[in-house]
Amino acid sequence: DAKTTQPPSMDCAEGRAANLPCNHSTISGNEYVYWYRQIHSQGPQYIIHGLKNNETNEMASLIITEDRKSSTLILPHATLRDTAVYYCIVSSTDSWGKFQFGAGTQVVVTP
Amino acid sequence: EAGVTQSPTHLIKTRGQQATLRCSPISGHTSVYWYQQALGLGLQFLLWYDEGEERNRGNFPPRFSGRQFPNYSSELNVNALELEDSALYLCASSLAGGEQFFGPGTRLTVL
Numbered sequence: 001d002a003k004t005t006q007p008p009s010m011d012c013a014e015g016r017a018a019n020l021p022c023n024h025s026t027i028s029g030n031e032y033v034y035w036y037r038q039i040h041s042q043g044p045q046y047i048i049h050g051l052k053n054n055e056t057n058e059m060a061s062l063i064i065t066e067d068r069k070s071s072t073l074i075l076p077h078a079t080l081r082d083t084a085v086y087y088c089i090v091s092s093t094d095s096w097g098k099f100q101f102g103a104g105t106q107v108v109v110t111p
Numbered sequence: 112e113a114g115v116t117q118s119p120t121h122l123i124k125t126r127g128q129q130a131t132l133r134c135s136p137i138s139g140h141t142s143v144y145w146y147q148q149a150l151g152l153g154l155q156f157l158l159w160y161d162e163g164e165e166r167n168r169g170n171f172p173p174r175f176s177g178r179q180f181p182n183y184s185s186e187l188n189v190n191a192l193e194l195e196d197s198a199l200y201l202c203a204s205s206l207a208g209g210e211q212f213f214g215p216g217t218r219l220t221v222l
Binding site for chain 1: 161167207
């Protein structure tokens with residue numbers, strides 16, 4: 001599986017957009033980009049995933065660069081409840097079920 | 112739609128004992144995954160079951176084992192417990208190869 005690189009932490013003001021970057025320069029053509037978040041000691045929550053097109057759902061938007069070597073998760077209007085560790089993972093159906101979670105980005109949303 | 116459920120929520124054992132953790136996947140999901148998250152560490156992949164078979168396992172000793180039942184629920188067994196087995200154990204389910212949806216976890220404490 002390709003590895004990902006994320007900043008260890010970032011702050012965001014409540015109500016503003018939070019843009020979370022992720023580098024995955026060795027991603028393979030059949031690997032998807034997944035985003036999860038984990039609020040303290042809870043199970044990770046699925047946010048969004050994509051292959052090469054930009055994706056949007058009720059939680060967030062995912063922007064994948066044309067070369068697919070990096071992506072950005074956008075939380076359009078951050079709330080205090082968005083404070084969590086955000087994980088970017090790349091995986092394919094050939095990954096034998098294994099999601100490799102890195103250290104993620106600790107996002108703190110402040111009032 | 113009910114999410115992934117895990118039981119028990121908390122489990123306290125002593126060194127050398129055996130622990131059994133249970134997971135019920137989302138209805139219709141055939142794959143179940145187990146992860147370990149030790150305090151302050153990232154999620155480590157343990158096991159993947161699909162259609163009743165073990166498909167892959169992470170870098171854990173054989174005393175970590177499990178099974179998947181015909182109704183796709185799963186059990187994780189940890190034998191000969193050691194202090195360092197204390198962790199949050201997370202179960203996830205998916206359609207084969209798809210995004211994984213996590214349960215709330217079982218907090219195992221080994222004294």
